[in-house]
Amino acid sequence: MKTLKFALLILLAISIVQCTKDEDNDVPNETTLNQQKIPAEVLSKLESMGFDVKQTSIIPSKGGYIVDGDIFITDETLKKGYFQKQAFFGIVNCNRVGNIRIQNNLGNNAAGRGFQRGVNLWNRLNNTTLNLIPVTSNPDIIVRLARPGEIGGWGLGEFPTNGREGGLIILNLNEPSIDGDPVNAREWGNILAHEIGHNIGFVHAEQDLLGTLVPGTPVGDPNSIMTSGSNPSVVFNARRVSRNDARAVRRMYSNRSNRLCQ
Ligand SMILES: [Zn+2]
The missing domain is CATH 3.40.390.10 (Collagenase (Catalytic Domain))
Known part of the structure; x- marks a missing residue:
């Protein structure tokens, strides 16, 4: 029982490391990238939120994207699909x-x-x-x-x-x-x-x-x-x-x- 728990902990630790790695890959650190470099899945998610992605500024930022000037949308929000809003x-x-x-x-x-x-x-x-x-x-x-x-x-x-x-x-x-x-x-x-x-x-x-x-x-x-x-x-x-x-x-x-x- 003890061993099993330990093994699970290790697995968890590995998967956390992998998640972090993935995030690093997904999110460019430069903020000077143009719109064409935004991942397609991010564009389609933003589109589904009602943003006109062809007209709206989308700037990669640390931990997410700054959309339409002053709306910060985190990577976590994009992943979960939680876009809490009033509609x-x-x-x-x-x-x-x-x-x-x-x-x-x-x-x-x-x-x-x-x-x-x-x-x-x-x-x-x-x-x-x-x-x-x-x-x-x-x-x-x-x-x-x-x-x-x-x-x-x-x-x-x-x-x-x-x-x-x-x-x-x-x-x-x-x-x-x-x-x-x-x-x-x-x-x-x-x-x-x-x-x-x-x-x-x-x-x-x-x-x-x-x-x-x-x-x-x-x-x-x-x-x-x-x-x-x-x-x-x-x-x-x-x-x-x-x-x-x-x-x-x-x-x-x-x-x-x-x-x-x-
Ligand atoms: Zn309800």
């Missing part, structure tokens, strides 16, 4: 978004106790017209538990259609937390905030091809509440929606002249 699939009507009636049909359990936190995480943002109003009848969004086998994962939200917020959120009490314990009320609140994000338009932060980037928000926000279930610790441990989530919501829903809602 939307649809937008709720300006008038509707200030008065979204949301009903807690979760019952007396940890998810039900987390409901208010999920609502608060969005409602406490200032300088946005987004406002979720908990109600006990005639909801615009109903939040209920999953039926047995209805969904996998922790939850499900629904995108807006025709200016109307998504009407349904489902939470799945049968899914354990990331540490194997039952999901607690605080975590359910965070998950609900994520699902509400879908219902007001957001796609997952690292979905490259889906959605329209919210203008004025950067690519590469590792703290977005809209980070997908493939990296769930971001949502589980969130203390608030990220600064750029807030920035995105203000751009989408506000009284400013450049708001995206109509």
Whole structure:
């Protein structure tokens, strides 16, 4: 047993050395290379993020690339394919978004106790017209538990259609937390905030091809509440929606002249 562990450690050490070597090969140290020297896979990844690689400056830098002047994209980000950003699939009507009636049909359990936190995480943002109003009848969004086998994962939200917020959120009490314990009320609140994000338009932060980037928000926000279930610790441990989530919501829903809602 001891020997096996030792052998694994050696293997790990070797693979780390190899990784480092690969990175050295992939990333030129000079910053004077022209665009033609950027590896094709890097160009195609950047393209999938929505950059027009023929028009955009891409400068190799230590540990990554500086894209479009001031956006630093690390090699790690390129490898993992995590391009956390704020992007939307649809937008709720300006008038509707200030008065979204949301009903807690979760019952007396940890998810039900987390409901208010999920609502608060969005409602406490200032300088946005987004406002979720908990109600006990005639909801615009109903939040209920999953039926047995209805969904996998922790939850499900629904995108807006025709200016109307998504009407349904489902939470799945049968899914354990990331540490194997039952999901607690605080975590359910965070998950609900994520699902509400879908219902007001957001796609997952690292979905490259889906959605329209919210203008004025950067690519590469590792703290977005809209980070997908493939990296769930971001949502589980969130203390608030990220600064750029807030920035995105203000751009989408506000009284400013450049708001995206109509
Ligand atoms: Zn999601």
